[in-house]
Amino acid sequence: xxxxxxxxxxxxxxxxxxxxxxxxxxxxxxxxxxxxxxxxxxxxxxxxxxxxxxxxxxxxxxxxxxxxxxxxxxxxxxxxxxxxxxxxxxxxxxxxxxxxxxxxxxxxxxxxxxxxxxxxxxxxxxxxxxxxxxxxxxxxxxxxxxxxxxxxxxxxxxxxxxxxxxxxxxxxxxxxxxxxxxxxxxxxxxxxxxxxxxxxxxxxxxxxxxxxxxxxxxxxxxxxxxxxxxxxxxxxxxxxxxxxxxxxxxxxxxxxxxxxxxxxxxxxxxxxxxxxxxxxxxxxxxxxxxxxxxxxxxxxxxxxxxxxxxxxxxxxxxxxxxxxxxxxxxxxxxxxxxxxxxxxx
Amino acid sequence: xxxxxxxxxxxxxxxxxxxxxxxxxxxxxxxxxxxxxxxxxxxxxxxxxxxxxxxxxxxxxxxxxxxxxxxxxxxxxxxxxxxxxxxxxxxxxxxxxxxxxxxxxxxxxxxxxxxxxxxxxxxxxxxxxxxxxxxxxxxxxxxxxxxxxxxxxxxxxxxxxxxxxxxxxxxxxxxxxxxxxxxxxxxxxxxxxxxxxxxxxxxxxxxxxxxxxxxxxxxxxxxxxxxxxxxxxxxxxxxxxxxxxxxxxxxxxxxxxxxxxxxxxxxxxxxxxxxxxxxxxxxxxxxxxxxxxxxxxxxxxxxxxxxxxxxxxxxxxxxxxxxxxxxxxxxxxxxxxxxxxxxxxxxxxxxxxxxx
Numbered sequence: 071x072x073x074x075x076x077x078x079x080x081x082x083x084x085x086x087x088x089x090x091x092x093x094x095x096x097x098x099x100x101x102x103x104x105x106x107x108x109x110x111x112x113x114x115x116x117x118x119x120x121x122x123x124x125x126x127x128x129x130x131x132x133x134x135x136x137x138x139x140x141x142x143x144x145x146x147x148x149x150x151x152x153x154x155x156x157x158x159x160x161x162x163x164x165x166x167x168x169x170x171x172x173x174x175x176x177x178x179x180x181x182x183x184x185x186x187x188x189x190x191x192x193x194x195x196x197x198x199x200x201x202x203x204x205x206x207x208x209x210x211x212x213x214x215x216x217x218x219x220x221x222x223x224x225x226x227x228x229x230x231x232x233x234x235x236x237x238x239x240x241x242x243x244x245x246x247x248x249x250x251x252x253x254x255x256x257x258x259x260x261x262x263x264x265x266x267x268x269x270x271x272x273x274x275x276x277x278x279x280x281x282x283x284x285x286x287x288x289x290x291x292x293x294x295x296x297x298x299x300x301x302x303x304x305x306x307x308x309x310x311x312x313x314x315x316x317x318x319x320x321x322x323x324x325x326x327x328x329x330x331x332x333x334x335x336x337x338x339x340x341x342x343x344x345x346x347x348x349x350x351x352x353x354x355x356x357x358x359x360x361x362x363x364x365x366x367x368x369x370x371x372x373x374x375x376x377x378x379x380x381x382x383x384x385x386x387x388x389x390x391x392x393x394x395x396x397x398x399x400x401x402x403x404x405x406x407x408x409x410x411x412x413x414x415x
Numbered sequence: 416x417x418x419x420x421x422x423x424x425x426x427x428x429x430x431x432x433x434x435x436x437x438x439x440x441x442x443x444x445x446x447x448x449x450x451x452x453x454x455x456x457x458x459x460x461x462x463x464x465x466x467x468x469x470x471x472x473x474x475x476x477x478x479x480x481x482x483x484x485x486x487x488x489x490x491x492x493x494x495x496x497x498x499x500x501x502x503x504x505x506x507x508x509x510x511x512x513x514x515x516x517x518x519x520x521x522x523x524x525x526x527x528x529x530x531x532x533x534x535x536x537x538x539x540x541x542x543x544x545x546x547x548x549x550x551x552x553x554x555x556x557x558x559x560x561x562x563x564x565x566x567x568x569x570x571x572x573x574x575x576x577x578x579x580x581x582x583x584x585x586x587x588x589x590x591x592x593x594x595x596x597x598x599x600x601x602x603x604x605x606x607x608x609x610x611x612x613x614x615x616x617x618x619x620x621x622x623x624x625x626x627x628x629x630x631x632x633x634x635x636x637x638x639x640x641x642x643x644x645x646x647x648x649x650x651x652x653x654x655x656x657x658x659x660x661x662x663x664x665x666x667x668x669x670x671x672x673x674x675x676x677x678x679x680x681x682x683x684x685x686x687x688x689x690x691x692x693x694x695x696x697x698x699x700x701x702x703x704x705x706x707x708x709x710x711x712x713x714x715x716x717x718x719x720x721x722x723x724x725x726x727x728x729x730x731x732x733x734x735x736x737x738x739x740x741x742x743x744x745x746x747x748x749x750x751x752x753x754x755x756x757x758x759x760x761x762x763x764x765x766x767x768x769x770x771x
Contacts, residue, residue, distance in 0.1 A: 203740040206693050213735040216680055220729030348553050380570040387563030394552045
């Protein structure tokens with residue numbers, strides 16, 4: 071009897087282990103790590119230079135701006151929205167820091183203050199349009215995309231600002247240790263902060279709840295529209311920080327920065343590849359960060375494979391499609407509710 | 416008993432939740448408002464901007480600058496009516512223009528090249544629709560991915576030096592030629608606009624598309640082949656975007672791989688401004704046609720006035736926001752019917768007083 075029980079228990083343990091393993095394999099984060107590993111291994115096998123610290127540092131730093139934007143994008147998407155205006159927010163933040171940095175040698179901390187304020191204001195404007203004016207998110211942010219884009223053009227005065235003080239460039243391009251750039255640390259900190267917000271605070275749980283079922287969230291006393299407003303503010307602030315990181319990393323900014331390098335679409339692609347569902351309520355920021363890293367690694371691998379850079383956008387598109395098809399729930403059609411969203415009465 | 420005692424006025428008020436009540440009339444009113452806006456805009460620019468009116472012909476010639484966007488908008492409105500969205504329309508235009516030009520450079524007769532380019536665009540549109548319906552993924556994402564892919568394909572096709580200098584027979588019709596004072600492009604737009612308006616408003620397919628957008632399960636239960644119709648809608652959108660691309664190439668007498676990028680946002684603006692519900696199911700092509708001219712003349716008026724193209728784009732964005740905010744407010748209030756709104760307000764205050 072005792073023996074039988076013992077056998078039963080080991081069987082159960084084994085089953086639990088197998089179950090946990092199966093769940094881990096299904097986890098998007100794990101899948102992405104494996105995918106990144108495969109791409110790195112394959113590229114290194116073809117060209118050993120791929121694994122050099124310089125290249126790794128380059129790929130990680132390159133992924134950072136996209137990753138920071140996609141963290142914000144994830145928060146918006148979790149509440150079943152979408153933010154198409156992150157590119158010009160990034161651009162405006164970068165422009166507004168670049169001018170005083172160039173002309174007045176402004177310290178970095180003041181620059182951070184500027185980008186936070188810019189992100190706050192522009193994100194809040196998006197939030198107001200969606201949560202107060204009740205304009206559908208795609209349209210509202212598509213419209214602010216062009217409004218902010220025009221604003222960026224006016225603010226940049228059509229110039230390219232490239233005399234950025236060294237302190238900025240050092241932050242953007244130096245490594246903590248060989249292969250790990252400072253900007254990656256900043257990205258990681260932001261990801262952890264937002265992940266904590268999402269997982270362990272009332273606000274975070276409310277964001278998931280709103281994305282899952284806004285009507286139910288409303289009935290259980292969550293201020294739905296205020297939560298939606300907040301997600302756009304968060305996205306705006308992170309896009310502003312993304313602009314700061316971009317400026318530090320690239321060292322110059324002009325009137326079309328952000329919009330010309332497709333960061334908008336990259337942030338959505340990273341979010342989607344990271345396993346966050348467009349239908350809201352499912353996903354998380356670590357997946358999005360890994361998605362951004364994966365995109366960066368895969369695109370660099372394309373360069374190493376001597377594929378002309380004009381195919382880069384196509385690469386992103388194909389990866390997006392593959393991510394969608396591999397996890398159909400992530401790309402499932404958003405049931406765009408005809409019934410008015412809860413809380414409108 | 417109590418129902419009989421209720422004041423008769425109450426029966427005139429549509430229930431708060433019924434957004435469909437009188438939607439037909441509301442659509443008509445919206446289009447009417449657009450027409451008024453258009454006339455006001457034309458009068459304003461004619462009076463203040465020299466060279467805008469140009470004895471009427473100048474104004475007609477200006478339409479060449481924006482009917483290509485109208486083409487995209489017409490196609491997009493079909494997809495949006497069905498409750499989907501097509502973000503690949505802009506690069507689809509680039510793709511079709513470049514494909515046509517490259518085929519022509521390789522020695523294919525220009526009109527045959529046009530046909531091939533349009534067929535290719537339509538096939539890509541079918542691919543969009545098939546991916547969306549077979550794998551049940553969101554059209555926003557699929558067409559976003561397709562936008563990336565088509566952009567790359569267009570750039571790759573064009574190579575280092577995109578073709579230019581098409582035969583004059585082509586440039587006349589697809590580009591800058593005109594019949595009397597009316598540009599050929601406007602004629603082409605008119606023909607397609609009429610065709611799409613007929614398709615959406617007067618055919619079985621058109622009604623199916625609107626029903627699919629309005630209530631998909633209902634459409635399925637009433638025997639409509641939902642998936643097939645959606646694929647068709649994406650094919651129409653792709654085809655129209657293809658035509659738009661050909662027209663732009665003809666107008667500039669050159670093909671460029673990035674010519675379509677700037678067409679998407681104004682096209683979506685036109686569709687929404689035209690009164691098509693972004694969630695699908697509601698809207699009329701007549702509104703989209705009027706909106707094409709409203710936005711087109713607004714942009715061109717500003718450009719002729721010497722404003723930068725980016726400030727024109729900014730105005731496009733703001734117009735989009737204002738028109739939608741207005742429309743949503745109006746819809747929530749239950750229409751333009753001021754008297755009904757007043758009555759409702761009086762009733763509500765009466766009700767709250769009664770409750771006290």
